[in-house]
Amino acid sequence: MVKHAVTQNECLGVCESVNLAVNLGGLMMQNPLTVASGTFGSGREYHALWRNAGYHDGIGALGAITTKGVSLKPWDGNAGIRITQSAAGMLNSIGLQNKGVEEFCAIDLAWLKQNAAGTAVIVNVCGHSLDEYQLVIQRLEEEASVSAYELNISCPNVSCGGMSFGTDALLASELTARCRTLTKRPLIVKLTPNVTDITEIARAIESAGADAVSLINTVAGMSIDIKSRKALFERKVAGLSGPAIKPVALWAVYRVAQAVNIPVLGMGGICTVEDCVEFLLAGACALAVGTASFNDPLSAPHLLEGLQQWCEQNGVRNVSELTGALN
Amino acid sequence: MNCEQKLDYESKLNDCFLEDCVVLRNYALSDTLWRLDLRSDLIAPRVLPGQFVHLCVSASPSDCVFGHLLRRPLSVYFANNDTISLIYQLVGRGTRSLICVSAGSRLSVLGPIGSCWSVPALKDNSCGRALLVGGGIGTAALHLLARQLTQTHVVDFVVGAANASMLVCNEDLLLCGEKLRLHIATDDGSAGHHGFTIDLLPELVNNNKYHYLATCGPEIMQRKVAALAKSTGIYCDVSLERRMACGIGACLSCSVDTIYGKKRACVDGPVFNAEEILW
Ligand SMILES: Cc1cc2nc3c(=O)[nH]c(=O)nc-3n(C[C@H](O)[C@H](O)[C@H](O)COP(=O)(O)OP(=O)(O)OC[C@H]3O[C@@H](n4cnc5c(N)ncnc54)[C@H](O)[C@@H]3O)c2cc1C
Numbered sequence: 001m002v003k004h005a006v007t008q009n010e011c012l013g014v015c016e017s018v019n020l021a022v023n024l025g026g027l028m029m030q031n032p033l034t035v036a037s038g039t040f041g042s043g044r045e046y047h048a049l050w051r052n053a054g055y056h057d058g059i060g061a062l063g064a065i066t067t068k069g070v071s072l073k074p075w076d077g078n079a080g081i082r083i084t085q086s087a088a089g090m091l092n093s094i095g096l097q098n099k100g101v102e103e104f105c106a107i108d109l110a111w112l113k114q115n116a117a118g119t120a121v122i123v124n125v126c127g128h129s130l131d132e133y134q135l136v137i138q139r140l141e142e143e144a145s146v147s148a149y150e151l152n153i154s155c156p157n158v159s160c161g162g163m164s165f166g167t168d169a170l171l172a173s174e175l176t177a178r179c180r181t182l183t184k185r186p187l188i189v190k191l192t193p194n195v196t197d198i199t200e201i202a203r204a205i206e207s208a209g210a211d212a213v214s215l216i217n218t219v220a221g222m223s224i225d226i227k228s229r230k231a232l233f234e235r236k237v238a239g240l241s242g243p244a245i246k247p248v249a250l251w252a253v254y255r256v257a258q259a260v261n262i263p264v265l266g267m268g269g270i271c272t273v274e275d276c277v278e279f280l281l282a283g284a285c286a287l288a289v290g291t292a293s294f295n296d297p298l299s300a301p302h303l304l305e306g307l308q309q310w311c312e313q314n315g316v317r318n319v320s321e322l323t324g325a326l327n
Numbered sequence: 328m329n330c331e332q333k334l335d336y337e338s339k340l341n342d343c344f345l346e347d348c349v350v351l352r353n354y355a356l357s358d359t360l361w362r363l364d365l366r367s368d369l370i371a372p373r374v375l376p377g378q379f380v381h382l383c384v385s386a387s388p389s390d391c392v393f394g395h396l397l398r399r400p401l402s403v404y405f406a407n408n409d410t411i412s413l414i415y416q417l418v419g420r421g422t423r424s425l426i427c428v429s430a431g432s433r434l435s436v437l438g439p440i441g442s443c444w445s446v447p448a449l450k451d452n453s454c455g456r457a458l459l460v461g462g463g464i465g466t467a468a469l470h471l472l473a474r475q476l477t478q479t480h481v482v483d484f485v486v487g488a489a490n491a492s493m494l495v496c497n498e499d500l501l502l503c504g505e506k507l508r509l510h511i512a513t514d515d516g517s518a519g520h521h522g523f524t525i526d527l528l529p530e531l532v533n534n535n536k537y538h539y540l541a542t543c544g545p546e547i548m549q550r551k552v553a554a555l556a557k558s559t560g561i562y563c564d565v566s567l568e569r570r571m572a573c574g575i576g577a578c579l580s581c582s583v584d585t586i587y588g589k590k591r592a593c594v595d596g597p598v599f600n601a602e603e604i605l606w
């Protein structure tokens with residue numbers, strides 16, 4: 001994706017006149033763009049690259065940084081092949097590999113504190129049990145640099161926990177309610193599209209006290225190696241992401257935005273400025289860029305510039321005006 | 328730069344760039360191997376032997392997003408101040424798309440990425456000798472190392488492949504001069520020794536004293552080379568291949584099991600000390 005950086009002159013007129021700030025359930029973001037959990041680490045690697053490309057603030061350009069899923073103890077993730085490409089997308093079976101909350105605080109949060117102090121930090125939280133989610137949040141409450149939590153109850157790549165919480169309205173609401181008692185920080189709950197009725201789960205977590213809802217996590221999928229006649233992935237199932245799932249994500253965002261009163265963080269296949277505008281019109285308050293970064297590692301800053309220009313050209317003075325503004 | 332300067336993590340990240348590179352040449356070397364030469368001002372001068380680039384396989388951005396979303400990792404075969412050369416084997420959809428890219432068009436390239444060949448024992452030892460073992464397309468990752476090492480040291484370069492047309496071995500190696508000793512093996516006997524690279528190693532190791540061993544190629548071959556290195560006490564580096572999404576250390580799709588726990592092939596590797604790997 002070859003795009004041009006906005007030149008100084010262009011920026012003068014544009015930056016001044018468009019207000020990009022949004023409020024995602026109490027999380028004040030300087031612009032509506034964050035990254036999708038798991039596609040961006042904790043930002044350190046992209047920070048250097050963005051700066052080398054002339055974006056001097058590095059990941060500070062984002063409205064928020066969303067971290068990889070963090071669990072109580074280190075998780076090894078899945079064995080075997082972890083990714084493959086598919087038509088207009090990819091499948092992953094990473095399995096939430098992470099170093100656990102202690103090391104996350106000592107290394108990732110410490111780095112963020114030092115290098116991206118002004119940027120909001122959304123920590124994506126995962127667990128095998130209700131207790132584990134709670135213990136992670138309890139530990140993170142001690143850290144001043146955390147701005148919000150995103151509860152991942154929607155990962156198809158782990159067998160215990162993960163998606164099992166996100167496919168059961170009762171469990172989802174119990175988890176949300178328990179985490180709610182532990183924190184005053186914005187609590188975002190991330191939903192899976194792999195359910196019969198996503199609005200039922202969304203309503204459940206809203207009544208349990210969630211401040212915002214993010215969607216969609218990856219769509220369950222599969223790939224087969226026909227030579228060996230074996231499933232490509234050890235767990236057979238993997239998560240589909242990228243432009244292939246955009247229409248699915250857009251429909252989910254639209255329906256959930258209609259069903260609840262809390263703001264929606266929309267994601268799933270966002271690659272272009274037009275995609276961003278579509279998600280906003282469907283009802284998203286903020287947006288996350290995921291798989292697109294693998295193709296264009298500068299995708300997020302490019303989209304941000306593009307969105308700003310689009311607003312300018314279309315007479316939109318506050319980006320939040322677009323949210324749900326479908327005719 | 329040369330491979331004796333190992334970089335710390337932060338400087339490695341700071342040395343990685345996204346560059347739109349003009350394609351200088353893209354042509355077939357044999358029925359399965361192609362060579363791609365790119366003009367590069369940012370990446371080329373920073374490449375260390377053993378590092379790789381992560382590139383889009385189509386010059387059309389929308390074709391990349393909707394057709395070939397993931398970049399492909401390819402070792403730097405050769406680099407000087409303003410060009411990068413890659414040698415790639417036709418494997419699947421991505422590499423088959425790459426052959427359609429014509430000279431003059433631009434490809435998005437991310438790099439240089441990863442660790443380099445460490446050559447620790449050769450540093451202070453000008454009469455040291457190195458053994459390089461390349462299997463199949465993995466040989467491409469050793470070429471730049473061979474070019475650099477032969478400026479000062481004797482190098483035995485064992486190159487193997489399924490057959491003669493898959494050997495990554497051509498007149499470029501003449502530039503290594505008289506310090507290069509080339510040994511060839513093919514599975515079908517169409518060139519050199521009829522059999523595996525591994526078959527040639529015991530004799531070489533018996534007759535010469537090596538201070539450094541580097542290998543890249545099929546993992547099973549690398550494992551055997553590493554075992555030989557261990558039993559004969561030679562310091563050995565291996566270079567591992569994993570599927571890669573981000574290519575810069577963020578997504579964990581390229582996990583490698585090591586004695587220090589999980590490592591990422593893209594930024595902690597691809598070159599690892601053989602003793603670290605849990606095969
Ligand atoms: C560090 C590194 C250096 C490499 N250097 C070279 C080189 O110099 N020359 C060369 O020809 N090949 C090299 N490879 C392998 C090369 O990346 C794959 O052959 C290529 O990605 C295949 O793409 P495809 O679309 O043609 O194959 P497909 O099988 O259609 O690819 C499907 C997916 O799997 C991935 N994939 C398939 N095989 C491999 C593999 N062996 N390693 C990593 N990913 C794979 C692809 O990138 C793609 O995402 C290297 C791999 C790594 C990790």
Ligand SMILES: Cc1cc2nc3c(=O)[nH]c(=O)nc-3n(C[C@H](O)[C@H](O)[C@H](O)COP(=O)(O)O)c2cc1C
Nearest residue numbers: 036037038069092152216217241242268269290291
């Ligand atoms: C490699 C990879 C790793 C992911 N890891 C996580 C994770 O740790 N936690 C999580 O909630 N979602 C994870 N996801 C899902 C993404 O955050 C996002 O919901 C999904 O990929 C859809 O967006 P996209 O199409 O823009 O990538 C991951 C996705 C990918 C591709």
Ligand code: FES
Nearest residue numbers: 574576578579593
């Ligand atoms: S490819 Fe993403 S971490 Fe290595």
